[in-house]
Amino acid sequence: MTDPCHPQSGPKVLSLKQALDCILAHVAPVTGDEQILLKDCPGRVLHQNIYSPVDIPQDSQSSMDGYAFNSADLKTDGVSRLTIAGISWAGRPYTGTLKTGECVRIFTGALIPDKADSVVIQENVLTRAKAVEIPSRTRVLDNIRLRGDELRQGALVLKKGKRLGPADIGVLASLGIADIKVRRKPRVAFFSTGDELVPLDRQIQAGQIYDSNRYTLYGLLDAIGIEALDLGTVGDQDNAIAEALLEASRISDVVITSGGVSVGEADRVKPVLESIGQIEFWKIAMKPGKPLAFGQIDNAVFFGLPGNPVSVFVTFYQVVRPALLRMMGTTVGKKVLLQARCVSAITKVPGRQEFQRATLEWTEHGEATVLPAGKQQSHNLSTMAASNCFIVLPADSDGAEAGDTVEVEPIDVPFHFN
Ligand code: AMP
Ligand code: MG
Numbered sequence: 052m053t054d055p056c057h058p059q060s061g062p063k064v065l066s067l068k069q070a071l072d073c074i075l076a077h078v079a080p081v082t083g084d085e086q087i088l089l090k091d092c093p094g095r096v097l098h099q100n101i102y103s104p105v106d107i108p109q110d111s112q113s114s115m116d117g118y119a120f121n122s123a124d125l126k127t128d129g130v131s132r133l134t135i136a137g138i139s140w141a142g143r144p145y146t147g148t149l150k151t152g153e154c155v156r157i158f159t160g161a162l163i164p165d166k167a168d169s170v171v172i173q174e175n176v177l178t179r180a181k182a183v184e185i186p187s188r189t190r191v192l193d194n195i196r197l198r199g200d201e202l203r204q205g206a207l208v209l210k211k212g213k214r215l216g217p218a219d220i221g222v223l224a225s226l227g228i229a230d231i232k233v234r235r236k237p238r239v240a241f242f243s244t245g246d247e248l249v250p251l252d253r254q255i256q257a258g259q260i261y262d263s264n265r266y267t268l269y270g271l272l273d274a275i276g277i278e279a280l281d282l283g284t285v286g287d288q289d290n291a292i293a294e295a296l297l298e299a300s301r302i303s304d305v306v307i308t309s310g311g312v313s314v315g316e317a318d319r320v321k322p323v324l325e326s327i328g329q330i331e332f333w334k335i336a337m338k339p340g341k342p343l344a345f346g347q348i349d350n351a352v353f354f355g356l357p358g359n360p361v362s363v364f365v366t367f368y369q370v371v372r373p374a375l376l377r378m379m380g381t382t383v384g385k386k387v388l389l390q391a392r393c394v395s396a397i398t399k400v401p402g403r404q405e406f407q408r409a410t411l412e413w414t415e416h417g418e419a420t421v422l423p424a425g426k427q428q429s430h431n432l433s434t435m436a437a438s439n440c441f442i443v444l445p446a447d448s449d450g451a452e453a454g455d456t457v458e459v460e461p462i463d464v465p466f467h468f469n
Contacts (some may be wrong), residue, residue, distance in 0.1 A: 056331045064334040064341075066446065067404055071330060071373060074345055078300065078352055080380035081304050083145075083235035092215045093231040094276030096380045101209040102292035103226055106199035111163040113139070115194045118176060118183050119167035120154040122191035132186045139164055154183060163195055165280070170194035212380045214276075234380040240303035240351075241268050242282040242295055244310040245358060246322055250284060264309040264356075266364045271367045271404070277375060287311060292323045300328075300351035307371065310358030312342045313445060320344065320355045328353060336446055338403045340366035341427035352378075356415055359429035365406050369460065386460060388443070390420035392455045399450040410460055421459050438462070 056073035058065070065073070084098040121138065126290040127132045139145035141160035149155065149166035156168060157163070170192040177184040202208060209219055210227065215233075223231060248321070249255055261283050272279040280303060285295045292311070294379060301305040311320035312333060321344055324330055328348035335343050340364040344355030352374070356366050373383045391411060399405055404445035408424045421442055424434035441460045444451070451457050 064336045065332055065335045067335055067369060069330065070335045070343075070370060072344070074370065074374045075377055075383070076380050077331070077345075077347075079375045081235055081237045083376050085235060086230050086232050088230050089220050089228070092220050092223075092231065092233065093217065095215055097209055097211055097213045097215055097219075097231065098234040098380065099232045100207055100211050101223065101226070101228065101231070102207045102315045103202040103204055105226065105227075106204050107202040107225060107367045108196050108198055111198045112141075112196045113159060113161050113163060113170045113194060114196050115170055115172045116158050117170045117172040117194065118185070119149075119157040119163055119170050120185070121149055121151075121166050122169045124152060124154075124397055125185060125189065125191060126187065128187045130187065132179070132182050134182050137164075137456070142260035144364045154185075168192055168195070205220050212381055214376075225412070236276060237375060237378040238278045238280060238303040239305040239307060239375070240273055240280040241265065241272075241301065241307040241309075243284045243358075244287060244292060244308055244449055245284070246286045246317070248284045248310075261448065263360055264358070264406050264421070266306060267360060267363055268309070270368065271364070271372070272375075274294060275375060276374065276379070286331050287317045287319050289319050289323050292319050293327055296323065296327060296348055296353070300348035300353075303351055305352045305354070305375065307354045307356060307367075308350060309356045309363050312344050312355040312357055314342070324348070324353065324355065335366075336403045337365075337368070337369065337403045339427075341403065342370070343370065345370075355430075360432040361408070361429040361435050364432070364435050365429075369406065389459045389461065390456050391421040391459045393442065393451050393455050394420050394422050394453060396453050397423055397444070397451040397457070399444055399448055401449050402445050404446045405444040405448075406441040406460075407444065408435050408437055409440055409442045409459070411440040411461060419459070421457060 055076050078392055120133055134155040135151060135156055137145045137147055138156040139161040141158055145155045145164045149164055155164045164448035171185050171189050242263045243264050247259050249259045251261060269279055282299055286292050308320055311318045321333060323344055328346050330344055330346040333344040334341055340357055342357050343366050346353045352370050356363050376383050407427050410422045412420055424438050440462055443458045443460050
């Protein structure tokens with residue numbers, strides 16, 4: 052079998068697809084589970100199959116406000132007059148049995164009385180004292196939610212591995228299930244590297260910058276429901292980096308760093324990792340984010356992201372996130388990609404797959420248009436913050452003209468719907 056991390060032929064630089072194949076072949080769902088209450092479940096990954104313990108609805112109910120009757124009591128033509136024998140409220144059923152020529156006043160969600168098989172909506176009848184007149188065109192066997200219509204007792208409702216959203220949790224509650232088994236959250240420890248970095252509670256001196264990457268990373272991790280352990284900032288010294296990497300690997304399933312993975316003298320993460328762990332590869336043909344290290348330190352998976360703030364966002368989104376979703380025990384869904392008309396020209400040099408940040412909008416005629424965020428340098432995080440999608444340009448593309456159709460990957464959608 053060929054090793055996806057070391058393709059037999061081709062260039063040393065991996066395509067994003069090759070890198071993802073390598074990473075997804077390496078990482079496995081974390082072991083361990085816990086029983087938690089429904090309200091703590093959003094975003095968690097189900098670790099059991101859920102079968103319905105009951106029929107849903109549990110009883111046949113009216114789906115409208117109106118009158119319940121037996122279809123055999125309607126005349127084949129002309130108005131049928133039925134006597135109102137009582138009321139069936141939601142939660143307070145009518146307990147009698149319908150006799151010939153009777154109907155029951157009924158409300159949405161109320162139990163269908165014995166012998167009734169149809170409901171006529173109140174707007175379609177005339178009420179006369181204690182009776183209603185039902186026109187001949189009334190449909191019978193209508194407006195009833197039959198017992199078990201939605202779910203049969205024993206039916207598979209939710210599959211192990213599903214990441215739970217609001218509707219899933221509502222379904223569980225409708226089945227009377229108050230707590231469920233979910234997979235343990237992967238623990239991710241992360242830190243920034245760079246002598247120039249300063250924490251937010253300190254004054255900046257000439258040549259220094261605030262450490263923003265840890266905040267971006269925290270937000271990205273939090274959005275997919277990861278237990279994030281922020282280990283702060285480390286300078287560009289081998290000892291300090293080695294110590295921080297080892298500490299991080301002891302307390303987590305995944306270690307993420309930013310900075311120091313390029314080829315300058317101050318880029319110490321790669322050489323340090325080579326001495327204390329294993330590196331799988333460290334170049335991906337994507338932009339931003341070409342230098343990216345992936346490997347292992349003891350039992351922890353390691354991602355060394357580039358330092359530039361936009362590269363951190365893009366490489367996390369495109370590379371780390373699918374790996375984390377797999378470790379969470381859920382399936383990595385297909386990307387949501389759209390076609391849109393690009394409203395300005397894009398320059399690009401062939402060679403690497405590019406993710407250009409942009410704004411996706413729809414015209415009043417329903418046409419999808421996309422506006423690139425101007426300068427695409429990878430230090431410019433403000434334009435990342437102002438964008439809602441990536442324009443995805445294949446490696447061999449040399450850009451686009453204004454008016455060309457381009458491929459667009461919305462950014463928010465995968466966070467909330469996978
Ligand atoms: P590096 O990959 O370490 O060469 O860093 C590339 C660029 O990203 C440099 O301009 C760094 O100053 C900047 N950078 C690195 N780490 C951070 C960080 N945590 N927050 C903001 N900028 C950073
Ligand atoms: Mg650096």
